Amino acid sequence: MNNISAKQASTKKKEKFIIQTFKRLIKNRLAVFGLIIIILQILMALFAPLITIHDPIKQNLASTELPLFSSGHWLGTDNYGRDMWSRIVFGSRVSLVVGFSAVILGLIGGITIGMLAGYFSKLDGLLMRIVDLLFAFPGILLAMLIIAILGTSLVNVAVAISIWSIPSCARIVRGSVLSIKKQEYIQAMKTLGASNLRIMVKHILPNCMAPIIVFATMRMATAILSTASLSYLGLGAQPPTAEWGSMISGGQDYMFSSPHMTIVPGIAIMLIVFSFNVVGDGLRDALDPNMNIND
Template sequence: MNQSLITPAAPHTVIRPGQLRKFLTRMAANKLASAGGLIVLFYIIVALFAPWIAPYDPYNIHLPDKLLLPSWDHWMGTDDKGRDLLSRIIYGTRLSLLIGVAAVSIGAIFGVFLGLVAGYYGGWLDAIIMRIMDILLAFPGILLALAIVSALGASLINVMIAVGVFSIPMFARIVRGSTLTVRKLEYIDSIRTLGGSDLRIILVHILPNIMSPIIVQITLRLATAILSAAGLSFLGLGAQPPSAEWGALLSSGRDYMFSAPYLALFPGLAISTLVIGFNLFGDGLRDALDPKLK
């Protein structure tokens, strides 16, 4: 008999149209989540179409126009080198989203791998992996990132690596807990009895069933990654001049807090708005995907 015909099907590995419809209905009913999703979508559109949206070249220095107040010609004013602040914030959206996505990708890839291995195999391997994660969690995230960037040097790539590294423990712990729950289900034992390899069980039957908490964590960590990267750039350890990254813009604007406060105000608003958007959207995802609500 063909083994595939008697292999038990993993529950919920395929999203059915009815389930997707319920999920979208829950998301639409959550006004805060919808608002957060619209904010995130707005910034994604801005990042994708920055060259067509930005009214000026963000790196074009024009000293006669330095420190102009917001006006019809320069909606957010100009900086100390005469560069249009709105254009720099628009282009900075690309950098901030890139840093967030890259950092969270690093954390998710390594964290999910370690969590799956620890949760599935258990024993001494689980103990070693989790103790390493506990050591990383013992350090406040921003301090760990500061230490890594200080060791590697100030640059955007090193900021991505640093923020990604302190995101690994969160993914590992969440995935390990979910894996421990799924691996005890009867269909996993049945697949193993029928000769299913560990790799196939992990990738085909466990990972798809624990994607909900991973997706929620990715969304929430994007907000943390963008905020942490902006903080490192503000301290001079991330994006370097003349980069238009939001944290760097905020750092340069602090020197003009009294004479030109808009130089710090508008980048700060951009950072806080995008972070709030991701948090609202992530909270909505968590509520919509919560098994207790199904």
């Protein structure tokens, strides 16, 4: 009965924490605005075939470089006559899929390294030196080096960005683990004979989730921006794939005659990157332990 009561109390405490966090988040108007933009982008990517009437890669040389608000092409067309709205919508799929994939892979690697380094003192020195080695390379240059080795493709872009994300995630998790493993309840679990794996997965990792969630949210912005940057350089999405960075690259030669070819995908990148950043900031404030104490 005592164990059941303790579990119920723990569950209620977690539910209360989630509710309080959500209330703080929705009080942040900028974060709510960003969250709405992200939700709209995700819905737009999921239902892309239903909200577009043109094939994003189909060329129509009779309707090239149409301006904004043209009949049948409200965002105009590019130099090949492809509908800009369709390309923006389908391009959101590429950016979000690559971004989510890169962040998830980076979290898996970073959490694993951070947990092992923080929990096992003997591994700490070795693993952190590997992390320091990855930090020695500027992020975008490291991604370019990895793509140069693996080859040009969106899959390799996701892998490269995930490897770039591992060091930061590992340091965040390691710092949390070093603090949490000194708590009395962790020592009690060891005394009761709980395995290291059980302690790490069931008792330490859940208490590291707040900084991990904030990191993942803000890293999404970096991943999407990096995907666009690499595609702009020709290392990511290849023609005729609709991707925001490659659209900017293809439109830069027409900046004066058809500026919408560059401005429209640029605004799309700006909005989604801004949204993930402000949501990340909002989550960081909402999950602040000091704010939790004051409530």
